[in-house]
Amino acid sequence: MSTNFPEEVLELVKQIPRGKITTYGEIARVLSGSVRAARAVGQAVARNPYPIQIPCHRVVRSNGEVGGYRLGVDTKMRLLSEEGIVIEGSRVVNFEERLFRFTEDAYRFVTDRMLGKLSTWLRILGHDTLYADDLRRGEEVEDEDNALIVCAAEDARIILTRDKELASLAAKKGVRCLYLQSDEVMEQLKELQRHGLTINREPHTVRCSECNARIRKVAKAEEDLLRMKPYVPVDMIGTWDFWICEACGRVYWEGSHWRNMKEQLRQLK
Numbered sequence: 003m004s005t006n007f008p009e010e011v012l013e014l015v016k017q018i019p020r021g022k023i024t025t026y027g028e029i030a031r032v033l034s035g036s037v038r039a040a041r042a043v044g045q046a047v048a049r050n051p052y053p054i055q056i057p058c059h060r061v062v063r064s065n066g067e068v069g070g071y072r073l074g075v076d077t078k079m080r081l082l083s084e085e086g087i088v089i090e091g092s093r094v095v096n097f098e099e100r101l102f103r104f105t106e107d108a109y110r111f112v113t114d115r116m117l118g119k120l121s122t123w124l125r126i127l128g129h130d131t132l133y134a135d136d137l138r139r140g141e142e143v144e145d146e147d148n149a150l151i152v153c154a155a156e157d158a159r160i161i162l163t164r165d166k167e168l169a170s171l172a173a174k175k176g177v178r179c180l181y182l183q184s185d186e187v188m189e190q191l192k193e194l195q196r197h198g199l200t201i202n203r204e205p206h207t208v209r210c211s212e213c214n215a216r217i218r219k220v221a222k223a224e225e226d227l228l229r230m231k232p233y234v235p236v237d238m239i240g241t242w243d244f245w246i247c248e249a250c251g252r253v254y255w256e257g258s259h260w261r262n263m264k265e266q267l268r269q270l271k
């Protein structure tokens with residue numbers, strides 16, 4: 003942990019927008035690559051010399067509890083309420099929706115149809131990524147290049163493409179677009195890094211690789227839900243953690259596929 007750690011924590015706290023919250027663990031992960039430093043983040047936040055100007059009331063516990071505050075927990079809850087955060091008991095309602103994730107919120111992508119596999123990987127790494135096919139929503143899109151450009155401009159996304167023409171068209175319209183040379187997904191991730199983008203290097207259980215929607219942990223009481231999915235190994239139910247996509251219902255767990263990805267991602271470092 004660097005000696006500037008407390009200052010670095012407060013710099014990140016300044017980036018949390020009004021109406022959003024983040025967690026001690028999330029800040030720890032950004033600064034040290036692991037949530038283990040969450041306690042140190044808590045200590046740095048507790049010593050924030052300017053509690054209102056540096057909005058550390060927007061940092062809460064990873065279970066959604068609002069947690070402590072230098073000016074008192076009641077003040078923390080009042081400040082959050084004034085910013086539109088709904089709190090029940092001492093817990094943030096719609097926690098996932100309200101959660102601000104630094105790396106992910108910094109880089110959102112829209113990809114052309116040559117980059118389906120890269121889209122899947124970016125989603126598993128926690129990056130909000132729309133794929134060309136998602137833009138159609140069942141309808142025929144006449145001019146797909148233009149649809150990608152409009153989506154990127156309206157939604158503050160970076161276009162990723164294998165198409166030089168699209169890249170130059172996007173540049174003319176002032177939309178951020180990266181042309182990727184490789185056809186291979188690990189090489190493409192390396193290209194993104196060479197372009198100066200910080201790509202998450204650990205899989206995250208936040209986003210559905212099929213449809214880009216948020217996934218959430220399956221509660222013990224919901225285990226019947228898992229038994230309805232033929233691809234979920236029955237003997238793992240009750241022993242493993244599972245996540246489910248709110249939109250398409252796909253179930254995820256940290257199995258061998260997950261470990262293989264982690265193995266491959268090591269070469270990015």
Ligand SMILES: [Zn+2]
Pocket residue numbers: 210211212213214215247248249250251252
């Ligand atoms: Zn899904």
